[in-house]
Amino acid sequence: MHERVLVIGSGIAGLCAALALAPTGRDIVILERDPPPPKGDPNAAFDDWNRRGVGHLRHSHAFLARLRTLIRDEHPRLLADLLSAGCRELGFESMLTDLHKADYRPEAVDRDLVVLTSRRTTLELVMRRYVERWPNVRVASETFVRRLLVQHDPQGLRVVGVSVADAAGPRDVIGDLVIDAGGRTSSGIEQLVEAGAPITEESETCGILYFTRHYRLLPGVNEPPRGKAPATGDLGFLKFGVFPADNGCFSITLCVPEIEMELRKAIVAPEVFDAICARMPGLVPWIDPATAQGVSRVFGMGELHSRWRDLAKDGAPAVLGYFAVGDSLIRTNPLYGRGCSFAAVQAYLLRDVLVETDDPVVRMADFQERVTRELQPYYTSMRDQDRSAIKRAQQTLTPGFRPSLKSRVIKSFLDDGVSIAIRSDTQLLRQALRGFHMLEHPSAWLKKPGNLAKVLGFWATGRQQKAAAYPPKPGPDRDTLMRAVGLEPEADMLKVAMTGSKARAALREGVVQAP
Known part of the structure; x- marks a missing residue:
């Protein structure tokens, strides 16, 4: 079916929507508020790309096996492009302890248990350039979506396009479908609720704050080998982890409970951040001045919430012609690294629904049902773990x-x-x-x-x-x-x-x- 699809946002969620739908032949217009990436290599993108719409652009990122497998199977050329740009595949063998290695025998399933890791800017840069090569995909940069265009018809509230503002001024853009991949800052759902859409939502704090600093290996120096001391850990009052990245880079992320007021205020200073890392035996080899040097400030991220939105409660669509993917629909604690994979799964579930039927009511009901069946177990598990972590952090600070x-x-x-x-x-x-x-x-x-x-x-x-x-x-x-x-x-x-x-x-x- 030939349809014009408007995608709000060209972050990972918006790019996954384009990856899923481009092969179906639909015309896809991605409306992106920020400037296009700078010309040049991944280092230029990390240093110079201004992405105000992506607050976590320079935090640690990795694609879990579910997303990496989707890319491998659906877009092998993209996977090749990512690896050519320096992105890394960390296979099952890299996760083995010495006890495992003693009797390890490779199995076919191990080929699926692979993490794709890189700086977020590199992942997004390569994905965007790949998507833009599709003849039926166009990315309109520096185009700010002001509001959704809605109308009421006999079937219910329907989104028929968006109002945007760009260099030419304000204008309306009409489409057959609108996919909201605008992330945490998107106001699409709020606008629909104000228009009368019965969209339900549950939300609660993740209880932590994130702090990330980037490093680069010195010329000719290799990454430290895996040792006995873990490069990831949970001390109860502090979580930490190393994220290998592309082109000789890596990042370290420290997670602090919200109630650790003194620690969270101090940790933004690079010298304090590094001093904390120096007390973790598994991080010491990584931040050794003979191994690597810090190349960024400490990036902080707060206001982290788990959020689940339901666009079709009990099978009754709240809105037609509009679908949300990524953080616009479901938000999770970045600690688990599942945000990008959630977005990709939602995009491909949406593709399947759009291919199978053109009935707008069935489309929304089926999409929500499949998202709930596929993703809610992971969401619930993560939410429950966050609740337990918040409780443990409070206990740590409770005398006696x-x-x-x-x-x-x-x-x-x-x-x-x-x-x-x-x-x-x-x-x-x-x-x-x-x-x-x-x-x-x-x-x-x-x-x-x-x-x-x-x-x-x-x-x-x-x-x-x-x-x-x-x-x-x-x-x-x-x-x-x-x-x-x-x-x-x-x-x-x-x-x-x-x-x-x-x-x-x-x-x-x-x-x-x-x-």
Whole structure:
């Protein structure tokens, strides 16, 4: 069917929508508020590309196996372009511990468990140049979408185009379909709600803030090999991770709970950021002055929320002719690295729906049903993990807090059972990664009786017998780290203590609010 599709935004979500729909022959116009990328290589894009509409442009990024597999199967030429530009594929073998390597035998499924990693600017640059080569795709840069054009007809509220402003002034652009890939700053849903669309939404804080700094390896120096000390870790009050990137670059991201006020204020200083990294044994080889140098300031990102929107509650479309993909529809904690993959899955689900039917009511109902079936398990799992992390952060800052017996048992099962089993058994690692990479239900692997029996067996084994499977301590405790970087460890604890019995009651009920 020949249709004109207007896509709001040329970020990863908008580009995925173009990748999905371009081969169907539809005319695609991407309306992008920011300037086009500068001419030149990925380094020029990182240094000079002004993308005010993408607040997390220079934070760490990676494409999980689900998205990388989509690109490999649907657009092999694009994958070749990405690799040619310096993007990296991190295969299953790179995720193995020494225990795995002792008896590892490659399997065909390992070819799917591959991460595609790079600076976000490089990923977006190469994808955009590839998309623009399609004859039925046009990107209109520096075109700001002011509002949606809607009308009421017998079937309900319908979007028929957008009002834009560009160098020529304001004008209306009419299309058969509008895809809102405008991300966190898009106001499309809010406009539709104001027009009477019964769109439902649930939203809650992720409880953390992100801080990222970029580094470049010195000439002739290779990346540090994987060692015993982990290059990613969770200290409860701080999460950290190294993200290898393209062309000799990498980034380090530190995640801090919202309630760690002193730490989050100080961490934006590059010297404090590096001082924190220097206390993590797994990060020390990466930031060694003989290995790499910092090449950016510390980029911060806050106001992180999980959000799920439903455009067709109980199968009844709230709007016609309009579809949201990416953060416009579903937002998740960037900690899990699933935002780009969510956007790509939504885009390809939309493609399937548009190809199968031209009935606008069926299209919206089917799209929402498929998105819910495919993505809600991952969303719910991530949201629940965020709730637990918020609770743990509050407990860390609560003087005298002692976890309940139930909490201690759950922690033991996860730390001494699940984690050890995955670090020891290659088949369990494969299956757990399939859930993490969105290739199957996130908890499917642990529900299989044979896998659960293995995990319980590891849990029941004495710590000395499985000592080799425990990773070294990822970093210092909170008080030690705070003092090492010149901060007062008691500062935030006193704020929590001031809430007294209210805080303790909230912890008992599992409902935690930052003071």
